[in-house]
Amino acid sequence: MNLLKINNLKAKINDNEILHGINLEVKPGEIHAIMGPNGSGKSTLASVLAGKSNYEVTEGSVEFNGKDLLELAPDERAKEGLFLAFQYPVEIPGVSNVNFLRTALNEHKKYRGEELMEAGTFLKFVREKAKIIQFDNKYLTRPVNEGFSGGEKKKNEIFQMAVLEPKLAILDETDSGLDIDALKIVADGVNALRNENNAYIVITHYQRLLNYIVPDFVHILYNGKIIKTGGKELALELEEKGYDWIINPEN
Amino acid sequence: MKFIESLKEQNHNFKINSEKLQQAESLGLPNFKTELWKNTPLPRNIYDYSIATHNSDRNQPLSISDVFVEPNAEHYKFENGFCQQLKNQQFENQLIENKIDECFFAKDIFYLLNKSIENIANQFVFNHKNEKQIVRLDYISDAANLELINLQNNFVLEESANAEIFLNFIGNDNTIQNNIFTIIQSPNSHLKINILSNNKDSQIINNFKIIINDNAHLTINNISLKGKFVRNNIQVDINGSNAEVIANGFYYVSENNVADNHILMNHNAPNSFSNQFYKGIIADEGRGIFDGKIYVKKDAQKTDAYQTNRNILISQDARIFTKPALEIYADDVKCSHGATSGFLQEEEIFYLMSRGIDKENSQKLLLKAFANDLIEKISNEEYKIWLENQIEKILE
Numbered sequence: 001m002n003l004l005k006i007n008n009l010k011a012k013i014n015d016n017e018i019l020h021g022i023n024l025e026v027k028p029g030e031i032h033a034i035m036g037p038n039g040s041g042k043s044t045l046a047s048v049l050a051g052k053s054n055y056e057v058t059e060g061s062v063e064f065n066g067k068d069l070l071e072l073a074p075d076e077r078a079k080e081g082l083f084l085a086f087q088y089p090v091e092i093p094g095v096s097n098v099n100f101l102r103t104a105l106n107e108h109k110k111y112r113g114e115e116l117m118e119a120g121t122f123l124k125f126v127r128e129k130a131k132i133i134q135f136d137n138k139y140l141t142r143p144v145n146e147g148f149s150g151g152e153k154k155k156n157e158i159f160q161m162a163v164l165e166p167k168l169a170i171l172d173e174t175d176s177g178l179d180i181d182a183l184k185i186v187a188d189g190v191n192a193l194r195n196e197n198n199a200y201i202v203i204t205h206y207q208r209l210l211n212y213i214v215p216d217f218v219h220i221l222y223n224g225k226i227i228k229t230g231g232k233e234l235a236l237e238l239e240e241k242g243y244d245w246i247i248n249p250e251n
Numbered sequence: 252m253k254f255i256e257s258l259k260e261q262n263h264n265f266k267i268n269s270e271k272l273q274q275a276e277s278l279g280l281p282n283f284k285t286e287l288w289k290n291t292p293l294p295r296n297i298y299d300y301s302i303a304t305h306n307s308d309r310n311q312p313l314s315i316s317d318v319f320v321e322p323n324a325e326h327y328k329f330e331n332g333f334c335q336q337l338k339n340q341q342f343e344n345q346l347i348e349n350k351i352d353e354c355f356f357a358k359d360i361f362y363l364l365n366k367s368i369e370n371i372a373n374q375f376v377f378n379h380k381n382e383k384q385i386v387r388l389d390y391i392s393d394a395a396n397l398e399l400i401n402l403q404n405n406f407v408l409e410e411s412a413n414a415e416i417f418l419n420f421i422g423n424d425n426t427i428q429n430n431i432f433t434i435i436q437s438p439n440s441h442l443k444i445n446i447l448s449n450n451k452d453s454q455i456i457n458n459f460k461i462i463i464n465d466n467a468h469l470t471i472n473n474i475s476l477k478g479k480f481v482r483n484n485i486q487v488d489i490n491g492s493n494a495e496v497i498a499n500g501f502y503y504v505s506e507n508n509v510a511d512n513h514i515l516m517n518h519n520a521p522n523s524f525s526n527q528f529y530k531g532i533i534a535d536e537g538r539g540i541f542d543g544k545i546y547v548k549k550d551a552q553k554t555d556a557y558q559t560n561r562n563i564l565i566s567q568d569a570r571i572f573t574k575p576a577l578e579i580y581a582d583d584v585k586c587s588h589g590a591t592s593g594f595l596q597e598e599e600i601f602y603l604m605s606r607g608i609d610k611e612n613s614q615k616l617l618l619k620a621f622a623n624d625l626i627e628k629i630s631n632e633e634y635k636i637w638l639e640n641q642i643e644k645i646l647e
């Protein structure tokens with residue numbers, strides 16, 4: 001059974017078609033890496049899946065968890081188990097990280113018909129989650145991402161993921177801006193949260209992350225299309241030879 | 252204008268200053284060319300209001316449930332301009348007459364009209380040295396007919412006095428309250444003024460003239476959450492050194508209501524500090540007006556004066572007119588001002604939604620954060636929490 005099935009997805013923004021027909025299938029337990037040069041459409045794909053409104057889907061379909069994903073509002077997608085770790089997380093002044101997350105988690109629980117979590121229990125729960133990625137407790141009470149360094153923002157994304165326990169997490173260049181130690185902590189966190197029921201799509205430029213989060217599949221996205229798919233060795237090959245041999249095979 | 256006519260008639264107990272009344276009459280009602288009113292529409296049917304007298308018919312009395320109850324406060328209730336408790340203490344306002352007329356709203360018809368009545372002032376004196384005095388004043392207007400209600404209250408803080416004053420404005424839409432507050436702070440005195448409009452039908456015009464002296468500290472928390480028409484003219488004359496003025500303001504404007512704040516911070520003496528921080532949320536067809544000015548006199552060196560106004564519009568038909576201004580004649584000062592107005596950030600809403608919070612709740616969360624950024628400046632913990640709850644209710 002597929003967790004995610006993208007079929008011939010085309011999307012545009014301001015009358016510019018960015019995605020020209022994406023096909024991708026993800027099963028529970030799998031890790032997919034998406035690589036590709038800047039401007040290929042990787043973040044666009046992630047945003048379209050998360051439901052950002054300024055993108056318009058012109059063709060194709062996306063099935064997630066047995067539902068028509070494109071019919072759902074962004075918050076419903078999240079509650080169905082989709083999570084996007086943003087490439088550029090926004091700062092939200094005045095909204096404390098934990099209050100926001102508790103509201104979010106309780107919305108998930110409401111959606112699933114589960115009992116809501118009260119403040120005390122929640123605090124214990126998030127402290128445990130923060131440990132997984134060695135996220136300093138002081139960031140819990142601060143306003144969401146406000147004044148966080150680039151690395152802290154990325155960690156905060158993974159922290160939120162740990163709390164919300166999605167079925168499918170899309171990590172959009174979570175590794176960029178992280179030093180090697182932070183990268184390892186984040187990767188260890190992701191591996192600790194991994195199980196046979198959830199899946200990851202890891203968008204990255206660099207092979208180095210994939211040493212720690214080992215993908216089952218590597219896809220090359222170029223100019224709005226997946227032009228090559230392989231195993232983890234494809235990432236190594238890219239590291240060595242660059243993208244050019246795939247983009248212009250005749251050279 | 253019926254209110255002018257009704258003062259000219261003799262069937263009331265007011266002592267009329269006919270010169271002032273004459274001035275008011277010849278000035279006439281403001282129009283869109285009147286600088287202080289150019290963005291502020293007058294209350295409807297303004298021509299039909301007469302002046303409230305002692306014998307005004309009351310409508311069913313308004314409840315005063317939507318006010319903060321400070322348990323330690325001395326409590327006074329003004330009903331349609333009159334306070335039973337202070338019945339025999341109304342006096343003529345000559346006491347501070349000379350200074351008070353130097354204010355930017357002195358040439359305003361409502362001000363002149365009010366001042367043309369000479370025997371309606373009440374005075375509160377704060378003189379305890381080592382003990383904070385807390386007073387709560389509820390201004391209730393519930394006349395049965397269209398009436399303009401005039402009232403003058405003076406607050407005098409003697410040297411080293413410490414006071415907190417809660418001013419609650421509660422009115423029905425038959426009435427327009429036209430109030431003048433004169434406040435004098437002696438050296439080393441501390442004062443907090445909490446201005447609150449939290450009743451949906453209120454129509455209020457407040458004129459505040461505040462004079463503060465050396466080492467005096469003043470905090471104004473000026474909050475309007477509800478009200479059809481709420482206008483606050485506030486002038487603070489900082490006439491002493493090492494004085495500090497914190498002027499916080501928040502307005503939530505919905506339906507086709509108006510919230511208007513005109514502020515003049517006059518730095519007349521060196522080495523003082525002021526900070527104006529006003530935030531507003533405008534919904535529906537609401538209209539917000541913020542007109543704030545910092546004026547620094549030539550010899551007011553080493554002045555630190557700041558002003559910020561931030562607005563969020565949550566409807567396409569909402570309007571905000573913001574005009575921050577600096578006028579500085581001293582050269583060694585630190586002053587800044589800034590204003591922003593806009594809609595909620597789509598990026599922020601999307602971020603919250605992407606975590607599972609629906610659109611409505613995401614917006615609410617952001618608006619609450621926007622408001623709390625100001626409300627948390629209020630140092631009275633119970634009042635702050637009470638206000639946060641009121642705002643939460645309004646955003647529901």
Ligand SMILES: Nc1ncnc2c1ncn2[C@@H]1O[C@H](COP(=O)(O)OP(=O)(O)O)[C@@H](O)[C@H]1O
Pocket residue numbers: 013014016018036037038039040041042043044045
């Ligand atoms: N708001 C926008 N308007 C027009 N074009 C855009 C907009 N946002 C992104 N693009 C274009 O879409 C393409 C894909 O961008 P993006 O998805 O961010 O690529 P990647 O994440 O792979 O670097 C780029 O060519 C970029 O210029």
Ligand SMILES: [Mg+2]
Pocket residue numbers: 042043044087173
């Ligand atoms: Mg990108």
